[in-house]
Amino acid sequence: MSELTYAEVGATAEKRLPSGYHHVRESLVIGHGRGTFERAATELLEGQAQRRAGTDVQLSDVPLRKGSRVVMRLRIGPLRFRIPCLVVWAERTSTSCGFAYGTLPGHPERGEERFEVRLTETGAVVFSIVAFSAPGRWFTRIGGPIARRVQTRMTRRYLEALRRGEPRLA
Structure with missing residues (x-):
């Protein structure tokens, strides 16, 4: 992962995001049920x-997994x-699924973005994005x-994209 353009690999999983970056923490209930x-x-x-959300996307692997390359x-x-991005974390369990990708040389930004869908105990499906x-x-x-x-x-646009599977662009 030496190609990544930032040092704090995996930090989107932490409660506290690294200093010196712009931070994003957003969530949306996108539906209910298994x-x-x-x-x-x-x-x-x-x-x-x-x-x-409006990007042309090329994935090296489907489904995404750690080590997959994403070029939007x-x-x-x-x-x-x-x-260009590299997936630094990916996981799918019975109640959560997600991945995080980090920036590669040529990306307009430096940092990491994590996308996660969770099925809560109440049955709500919550899509969250954390980034720095x-x-x-x-x-x-x-x-x-x-x-x-x-x-x-x-x-x-990312958050809205998975709501009932239909694009709802602003």
Whole structure:
């Protein structure tokens, strides 16, 4: 994992995220019941949250697992971004499923993002995203506030993407 562009590998699993980064912690109830959980878990590990959020996604493995490579391409107006990541954690149990990927050279940011779907004791299916990031390229350093807005927008789109399996883009 020496290719990763940050040192704090796995830190999205911690209660306290590393200092010196922008932090994201967002969750959304996307449905209820075992069927919803199973569908959302499968879709999550197939890259559907990213696809439905508007990125072109290439996965080295389906389902995603530790060591999988993810390359997203995002277009914002006339700009096109290549977003390479490496999965640093992936797990599927009877009540939780998720993965975390870290940034590789060429990614606009440096850091890690964790996506997790949980089936709670009450039957709610909760999709959570935890991330820490800092500018990784000259254009994200210069365009800091714009990069944060794009990240906020993408986080919302990811969360909505697994709700009842249909895209609900803002």
